[in-house]
Amino acid sequence: MKTPTLLCAFALLALGCKTETAGREDPAASPKTANGSAGKPQAPVEIEADATSASATVRVRFVEAGSNVDVRVNGVDGLSLPGGPMLATGRSFVDGETAVFDVPLAPGPGQGMLSVHVSGTFPNGRRTAVRAFLVGKPAAGQPLKADPGTTMVGSEPVKLVPVDAAQK
Amino acid sequence: MLFPHSGLSRLGLCAALAVSACSSNSGPPPSNQPPNGTITAPAADTTVAPGGAVTFQGSCTDPDGDAVTHLWDFGGGAPNSTAQNPGAVTFASAGAFTVTYTCTDSHGLADPTPDTRRVFVETTGTFTLGGTLTFDKVRSTASGLDYSSITQRPLRGIQMAVVRAADTTSVLASGVTLADGSYSLSWTGSSAVKVVVFARTSTPKITVQDNTSNGAVWAVASQTLDATAGSTVSLNVPSGWNGPSYASRASGPFAVLDAATEAVLGFQAVRPAVVFPDLEINWSPNNAPVGPQNGETPEQAYAAGHISTSHWNGTALYILGKENVDTDEFDDHVIVHEWGHYFESKLGRADNTGGPHGPGQYKDPRLAFSEGWGNALSAIIWAPNTVYTDTSGPSQGQGFGFDLEDNAAIDSHPGWYSEASVQSILYDLFDDSGATEPFDGVALGLGPIYDVQVGPQKTTPALTTLFSFIAALKAANPGEAAAIDVLTEYRGVVVNSITDAYGSSETNGSGNNGGSTDNLPVYRLISVNTPLVAPLVGGDSNNLSQNRFFGFVGDGGSYKVQLQTPTSDDVDVAVYQTGVVVARANGPTGNETSNTFTTQNNAVYIIVVTGFGAAGAYQTTVTLLPGP
Numbered sequence: 001m002k003t004p005t006l007l008c009a010f011a012l013l014a015l016g017c018k019t020e021t022a023g024r025e026d027p028a029a030s031p032k033t034a035n036g037s038a039g040k041p042q043a044p045v046e047i048e049a050d051a052t053s054a055s056a057t058v059r060v061r062f063v064e065a066g067s068n069v070d071v072r073v074n075g076v077d078g079l080s081l082p083g084g085p086m087l088a089t090g091r092s093f094v095d096g097e098t099a100v101f102d103v104p105l106a107p108g109p110g111q112g113m114l115s116v117h118v119s120g121t122f123p124n125g126r127r128t129a130v131r132a133f134l135v136g137k138p139a140a141g142q143p144l145k146a147d148p149g150t151t152m153v154g155s156e157p158v159k160l161v162p163v164d165a166a167q168k
Numbered sequence: 169m170l171f172p173h174s175g176l177s178r179l180g181l182c183a184a185l186a187v188s189a190c191s192s193n194s195g196p197p198p199s200n201q202p203p204n205g206t207i208t209a210p211a212a213d214t215t216v217a218p219g220g221a222v223t224f225q226g227s228c229t230d231p232d233g234d235a236v237t238h239l240w241d242f243g244g245g246a247p248n249s250t251a252q253n254p255g256a257v258t259f260a261s262a263g264a265f266t267v268t269y270t271c272t273d274s275h276g277l278a279d280p281t282p283d284t285r286r287v288f289v290e291t292t293g294t295f296t297l298g299g300t301l302t303f304d305k306v307r308s309t310a311s312g313l314d315y316s317s318i319t320q321r322p323l324r325g326i327q328m329a330v331v332r333a334a335d336t337t338s339v340l341a342s343g344v345t346l347a348d349g350s351y352s353l354s355w356t357g358s359s360a361v362k363v364v365v366f367a368r369t370s371t372p373k374i375t376v377q378d379n380t381s382n383g384a385v386w387a388v389a390s391q392t393l394d395a396t397a398g399s400t401v402s403l404n405v406p407s408g409w410n411g412p413s414y415a416s417r418a419s420g421p422f423a424v425l426d427a428a429t430e431a432v433l434g435f436q437a438v439r440p441a442v443v444f445p446d447l448e449i450n451w452s453p454n455n456a457p458v459g460p461q462n463g464e465t466p467e468q469a470y471a472a473g474h475i476s477t478s479h480w481n482g483t484a485l486y487i488l489g490k491e492n493v494d495t496d497e498f499d500d501h502v503i504v505h506e507w508g509h510y511f512e513s514k515l516g517r518a519d520n521t522g523g524p525h526g527p528g529q530y531k532d533p534r535l536a537f538s539e540g541w542g543n544a545l546s547a548i549i550w551a552p553n554t555v556y557t558d559t560s561g562p563s564q565g566q567g568f569g570f571d572l573e574d575n576a577a578i579d580s581h582p583g584w585y586s587e588a589s590v591q592s593i594l595y596d597l598f599d600d601s602g603a604t605e606p607f608d609g610v611a612l613g614l615g616p617i618y619d620v621q622v623g624p625q626k627t628t629p630a631l632t633t634l635f636s637f638i639a640a641l642k643a644a645n646p647g648e649a650a651a652i653d654v655l656t657e658y659r660g661v662v663v664n665s666i667t668d669a670y671g672s673s674e675t676n677g678s679g680n681n682g683g684s685t686d687n688l689p690v691y692r693l694i695s696v697n698t699p700l701v702a703p704l705v706g707g708d709s710n711n712l713s714q715n716r717f718f719g720f721v722g723d724g725g726s727y728k729v730q731l732q733t734p735t736s737d738d739v740d741v742a743v744y745q746t747g748v749v750v751a752r753a754n755g756p757t758g759n760e761t762s763n764t765f766t767t768q769n770n771a772v773y774i775i776v777v778t779g780f781g782a783a784g785a786y787q788t789t790v791t792l793l794p795g796p
Contacts, residue, residue, distance in 0.1 A: 010764055019793050032444045039476070039477040039478060039479035039506075040477060040478045040479070040496070040502050040505055040506065040523070040558060041505070041539070041543065041556075041558070041587075042477070042558075043568075044524075044529065046524075059442055063524065063529075063708075064529070068212070072561075074492060074493065074561065074562050076490070076491075076492050076493060085562075096689060105567045111456070113456065113490075113493065115457075115490075115492070115493040115494075115564060117560060117561055119566065119568065123580035123581070124570075124578045124580055124588055125568075125570050125578045126310075126568045126569075126570075127566045127568050128566065128567065130457050130491050130492065130493065130494040130559065130560045130561075131457050131458075131459075132456045132457050132458045132494075133458065134458060134461065144525060149381070150382075150384045150713065151336055151389075152336060153329065153331060153336050153337070153339070153364050153387065153389075154329070154331075154337060154339040155334075155337065156385065157382070157384045158364070158366070158384055158386075158387045159377075159384040159385065159387065159390045160336075160364070160379050160384045160387050160388070160389050161386070161387070161389070161416055161417075161418045162388070162389055162390075162391065163403060163404075163405055163406065163418055164390070164391060164403075165299075165363055165390035165391065165393065165401050165402065165403040165404070166299075166401070166402050167393055167397060167398045167400065167401045168395075168398045168400050
């Protein structure tokens with residue numbers, strides 16, 4: 001029995017909308033309109049994924065028509081992809097079309113990450129959108145990656161990276 | 169093959185033994201392997217006072233199982249020792265001593281890579297260190313990061329410190345680097361020190377911190393230095409790229425900081441008096457384009473690195489750093505784009521709706537202006553590099569780019585609702601294109617653009633759009649007004665010269681209506697108790713066709729706004745006075761009434777109706793009612 005975990009994100013920053021000026025008093029903020037963010041330009045697609053331990057279903061909805069579209073996936077943090085990285089190469093999609101892909105997964109220990117990259121030529125040129133999805137649950141004690149901890153410098157906790165200096 | 173130091177060849181040895189033991193079926197003769205020694209104590213370089221002792225312990229393994237001997241060379245700080253564990257060793261004199269532990273097997277083969285520690289016998293005195301601080305910057309291209317093109321840029325205006333090596337909480341001296349990355353710090357105290365360089369500037373205060381580590385500021389620290397050994401210490405923060413992957417991400421936060429610094433310097437070059445509020449930039453190798461997980465609060469999502477994308481959230485910047493997925497620390501234009509949102513938020517004003525957007529889409533003109541501003545600013549700051557690039561993917565080997573000078577290619581639907589149109593106009597207002605762009609006869613530079621952004625664009629009673637910006641820019645630069653009109657009318661972004669902040673000159677029959685007569689006029693005048701129909705079209709709630717603007721002038725009375733929607737579509741309303749929400753209704757239906765608000769006499773109020781319908785045409789009726 002599959003117990004899918006819904007993993008959903010939008011390639012176009014879809015964190016809601018904001019209609020008040022940041023930093024100013026907003027007497028009637030609402031969840032629907034108060035948490036908007038201003039993100040970087042990306043391809044006009046929405047990317048979602050449902051994942052089990054063995055496979056993921058990736059859905060890409062094209063908000064704008066795209067041509068010469070490549071859809072590729074990448075496994076990181078121990079996640080392997082037996083089916084390879086390319087889900088689509090050089091394809092065209094019409095406005096509003098949703099492409100669905102099944103992606104076999106071979107998780108490593110702990111929690112991995114499935115990265116989905118959609119690149120193509122859209123009405124405004126070549127664009128890419130990237131979204132990533134967590135696969136599996138963190139192993140006991142599995143830390144965040146690349147976390148060397150902090151060191152006190154003066155009275156301040158600092159994320160300190162050692163480097164070599166040249167002295168003469 | 170020889171047995172090292174034995175004087176016997178393997179073949180010679182075989183000849184003296186039973187033939188069967190050296191038959192060809194037994195494989196190649198084994199060779200003697202060197203031992204491997206490790207200093208198990210101390211675990212790292214150590215600092216002591218003169219006469220202080222350091223406890224040394226060693227461990228040596230030999231793959232052949234040979235007996236081993238030990239040699240500790242204390243670099244002249246103490247007599248050599250042949251014990252495996254010399255125990256407490258006293259260093260009598262000040263200085264820096266390299267301790268080397270070498271073990272040797274019974275054949276005389278020594279560990280080829282003996283382990284070392286440095287012992288700093290600190291003395292006190294007055295010392296000065298100076299030098300230059302730089303960082304590795306990897307070139308961003310439209311096809312990925314180019315690790316073959318790494319340049320060392322100066323760390324400008326960076327906070328730094330000299331700390332006691334034995335105790336980094338002991339700050340001996342602190343200062344700020346100059347524009348060329350140089351520094352000079354003097355102190356009286358220990359001679360055994362480390363140089364710490366923070367990813368933080370002083371003026372303005374920009375801090376690059378790790379949101380996945382409780383907001384700790386990023387920094388690098390040198391190895392322990394003996395200040396008596398030389399007064400010049402220079403340091404380059406490496407990219408950490410070793411070919412297939414990153415060994416460290418040391419220069420990442422400094423690259424982010426450098427891009428933000430470049431933006432600050434760009435404005436200060438034309439308006440030296442500008443004061444920038446403090447800025448926190450959150451960058452981490454854990455920051456991935458992962459959305460908030462079920463049950464995660466926004467704070468928890470940020471702490472886990474689930475930042476969705478690089479963005480400004482109204483308070484701070486969040487920048488992607490997930491290797492092999494999406495990293496932005498070297499994507500200069502991305503950083504400045506997001507910095508542009510900080511600028512709007514803290515120094516100017518952005519009525520940006522947020523939400524999905526892309527160049528050429530028919531978007532709410534508030535969003536189109538804000539996002540176009542971010543893109544244009546990235547090219548302005550990095551000019552003459554006008555190509556916006558964004559890299560991602562395995563080994564950061566993918567990407568895309570667009571040239572802000574290429575007006576036509578990136579703007580399939582030119583209009584006042586297109587961020588591509590906005591960015592092209594803003595960049596052309598800035599640059600001096602000479603004769604290459606006959607439609608661009610204006611070259612204002614950044615100063616006048618800044619003046620409008622922090623002045624009339626901030627205080628406009630209208631919403632912040634291309635109309636409000638251009639109207640103010642023309643008013644402030646009347647000698648350039650005709651050229652500005654030519655620029656804004658190029659490719660029909662607007663059909664008629666912009667005459668006011670409300671886009672009143674764009675009318676149906678004579679204007680760019682974005683493909684629908686419902687989109688003009690941009691603002692409609694609304695009167696009390698006079699219902700107006702707002703036609704809407706389903707889709708993203710920040711689409712042009714999902715937002716309708718109405719305006720009225722206050723008379724000191726109290727009012728509320730009623731929505732009546734015959735379909736089941738959700739519709740919200742907000743009332744603004746100079747960009748500030750004074751009333752709204754944002755329930756789950758399209759039939760609701762805002763809270764009552766009291767108007768100021770002669771103040772302009774803008775009613776924004778926003779639809780959330782999924783698809784198809786629908787409408788709502790808007791009525792301004794007297795309150796309460």
